[in-house]
Amino acid sequence: MKYPRALVPALIAVLVVGFWEWFVRSGRVDDVLVPAPTQIAAWFWSALCDGSLASATWVTMRRLTLGFVMGAAIGIPVGALCARSRLARDTIGVLSLGLQTLPSVCWVPVAIIAFGQNEAAVLFVVVMGTVWAVVIAVQESVLSVQPLYLRAAMTMGSRGWHLWTHVIFPAALPGIISGLKQGWAFAWRSLMAAEIFVVILSGFGLGSLLHAGRELLRMDQVVGVMLVVVGVGLLADLVFFSPVERWLRRSRGLER
């Protein structure tokens, strides 16, 4: 029998949520500690109505997108440079490898001292979260482009800029995209860390909303914001990364 692929997961979700609601309502746990789905939904609705959720999401998304785009815009050419020059690889490349393993929260104190509690600090943290993963991914995927493609292109007269734009980048694209995806995940994490740990005077983001929930002991708000954070991450994957990856796999016959 044919049915939509989403049907079974949706049913399971409904069951889980239903069980959760029943479990909290039956009084087996304190609903201050574990809010029921309906309580979370109520918070969600009120936050939607007073506009706080929308504005926080907007602030966060703006920071994230800006930081991510800047990180990628720096990381891609630097990664290409590292692939091209042994010296750059031995210096910037090694540095990136090291900094990539540094949890991006560690950039928060640096940012605060350097920039103060403002937008620049947040942006700095997000860029630092993104850039190293992108540098490494671009460097590695450019270095592993099949030499045969380069040889073929060169005998047809491709050189320099043309070789980069028409052969090296297209050949390295799958690796670059997965690097961007990783960079996005790192950016997202570092941004949440920055917003939770730092009172940023220039805007109230999702992380700040989460933090406020903690201060007010509002578990429904905390869980609600967490769900929004998960949702945003999932959405980015759904509307951007997944389609791009699917298109890449399909057009190159890598689909299983």
Added chain:
Amino acid sequence: MPANPSTESSSQLTLCHVTKRFHGRAGLVTALEDINLQVKEGEFLVLVGPSGCGKSTLLSLLAGLEQVDEGSIKLDGADVVEPGRDRLVMFQQDALFPWLDALANVLFGLRLKPGLNDAERAEAARYYLDLVGLADKEKAHPHELSGGMRQRVALARSLAPNPRVLLMDEPFSALDALTRDQLYGDLQKIFTQRKKTIVLVTHNIREAVCLGDRVVLLSPNPGRIRQVFNIDLPRPRRINDPALATLAADITTALSAHLAEPKEGLV
């Protein structure tokens, strides 16, 4: 057609005492040793020889993708030091770009050729795709083509920019006999009409005799020229021609004699 005496004197590709070594994992390999060869403008040269005798290496050197260790390679008197659009290579392995469809693959070299407009480029690309019998596959990506189809797209890609020198490494190895016979005819036609210089590698002696003005027999360890056969049969030649079969049999005999010889027995 007899060559013009003035161009005949300056032979186009000149290899002088060419030696090429590889420092591989398995130690030092002398892929080619003391190769002396002249390829005239408009000549069809075929390289044959057992596997590992340095045929692909020789093409890479001619293409400028590898550098000689000793000796020199000159094209029209100038040293060959880097790849150039005048010497196109069709590689032994499938070197089509997986991110482009068949038409775009054929267009790749054409787009780098100055002096053409887009319409002329597209027309040329379609003409050569049609020539190799793949007019209906222009939108297919390499992974959607069979091995033989990919080889034909690669053939179209190397023919389309109409280079002066065409270096082909076993271009017909993955094709069925019928397509192959048809392409022998097409390649000879392109060769005589456009006065190209072609250096082609093959393991098929009949193919060598059918296509070549000269057939150069190489032997391995180290790669050296063992014997050169002049093929004076009139063109167009047909692969089933009995005269051609006789010549092919001679070369096969020479090849197996060389293979049977002890390694020291050189010269």
